[in-house]
Amino acid sequence: MRDLPSAATPPFVSLDLDDVLPATLAGAHVAIGNFDGMHRGHQAVVEATLDRARAHGRPALAFTFEPHPRSHFAPEHPVFRLSPPDVKARLMAALGLDGLVVARFDAAFAGLSAQAFVEDVLLGKLQVGGVTVGWDFHFGRGRVGDPAFLDAAGRRHGFSVDVVEPFVCEDGDNVSSSRVRAALAAGDLAEAAGLLGYRWFVRGPVVGGDRRGRDLGFSTANMTLAPACRLRQGVYAVTFTVDGVAHPGVANWGRRPQFGEGLPVLETHVFDFAGDLYGKIAEVRFVSWLRPEEKFANVAALVAQMHLDAAEARAVLAGMDPGTALERDLAARALGAGPAS
Known part of the structure; x- marks a missing residue:
């Protein structure tokens, strides 16, 4: 695990997707995902983003969605949120990212095609220099977009794409937000902390x-x-x-x-x-x-x-x-x- 940021780290920036992106954040390498809980698997995505950004002298951001997409598609099944927006931002700042951009996940956003997600969001609004996603990341209407789609788009448009493989815990199983929720529901705080990397x-x-x-x-x-x-x-x-x-x-x-x-x-x-x-x-x-x-x-x-x-x-x-x-x-x-x- 990387060293955490020092007191000299620039202030963390929180933005909505519709905000004007500061010029200092243009060309950033961006970690993309729901990141509920910022568990050790999410931290691996952030670490890969930071490695790529620092190697190229670029800022490092996270791009996430609120509310949780499951709350949009299945509101009758409320999601046990591990980290609401303010807590998620604190976790990302502690991990060393320079900022967080949040998209409102509503019908309009859910209806974006995978191509529009790349061209309008990643290139148009975020002005990415590169992106990092988990192995199971999907995006765009009908979940058409996947890491292979993103990689092909990156080659066409000139941004890098890194895909992080599943984070395997000491017990041999993958870490996931669902596993953390199950551990907390069982009162197993040691299991939850082992998956999260913090209490x-x-x-x-x-x-x-x-x-x-x-x-x-x-x-x-x-x-x-x-x-x-x-x-x-x-x-x-x-x-x-x-x-x-x-x-x-x-x-x-x-x-x-x-x-x-x-x-x-x-x-x-x-x-x-x-x-x-x-x-x-x-x-x-x-x-x-x-x-x-x-x-x-x-x-x-x-x-x-x-x-x-x-x-x-x-x-x-x-x-x-x-x-x-x-x-x-x-x-x-x-x-x-x-x-x-």
């Missing part, structure tokens, strides 16, 4: 709750996750970052069966913290799954278990390794310290 995290505003946790001696910072989130419901050891400070904590993701089933909420008890968190943007990184959510005989039994959960979470977090270089860089950025050295 999975969510980011969003702290919202008001019923303040029941405070009455139980465990005040919580509540966050609402996307309805399609399929993370296994239960209790987790987590880190909670807010205002540039990372705190250890224990979190419950679920419907709180002790007090009646409701919509799932992420409730984090931040250890040794006093202060008002409402409305602040926080990041919760999931470190270890502790137990499933359950209903106890009474509230006293619940509180007793909460004390045990907190003690277990403290022990887990005290022995937590700092993670991969990418994870350390992401943590440094969340703390407002810039890229990790």
Whole structure:
């Protein structure tokens, strides 16, 4: 894995496809894909893009689509998104890309022919010097475009095309966003982190709750996750970052069966913290799954278990390794310290 960018790296640029491309980004080598989760397979595509760009003294960009194309073609089957747009941009910046361009995936975009995708989008709007895609990348109306189509177009129009083969994990299987989703749905955080190359995290505003946790001696910072989130419901050891400070904590993701089933909420008890968190943007990184959510005989039994959960979470977090270089860089950025050295 490549060294991560230093503090001297130019500012990361986020653009919509319809924005005017800055002259400094013309001729860039561009990684193309959905990149949900930016797992190790996606990182291999980015690394190949960076290698090609640096070899030719060009900028390196990513080009992706929002919403996820599956949400357009099958809206009745919501996608469990691993990395919403803001998180995806943070991951790409941490990997060393110079910027991200996002196309709105709507009926008009989905209706582009493969040839129009090349000529109007890649050449016209992105002004690519080269592109990098995964082995299974398809594009254009009816998914007519594939790596072979792209390679032929590149030869005609004078841009390079690199195709990255599947990333094979240590278990011999290919990494994929679907595998990451399945691991998170099973509460297997170690498997998910091994596929992603970092511990999975969510980011969003702290919202008001019923303040029941405070009455139980465990005040919580509540966050609402996307309805399609399929993370296994239960209790987790987590880190909670807010205002540039990372705190250890224990979190419950679920419907709180002790007090009646409701919509799932992420409730984090931040250890040794006093202060008002409402409305602040926080990041919760999931470190270890502790137990499933359950209903106890009474509230006293619940509180007793909460004390045990907190003690277990403290022990887990005290022995937590700092993670991969990418994870350390992401943590440094969340703390407002810039890229990790």
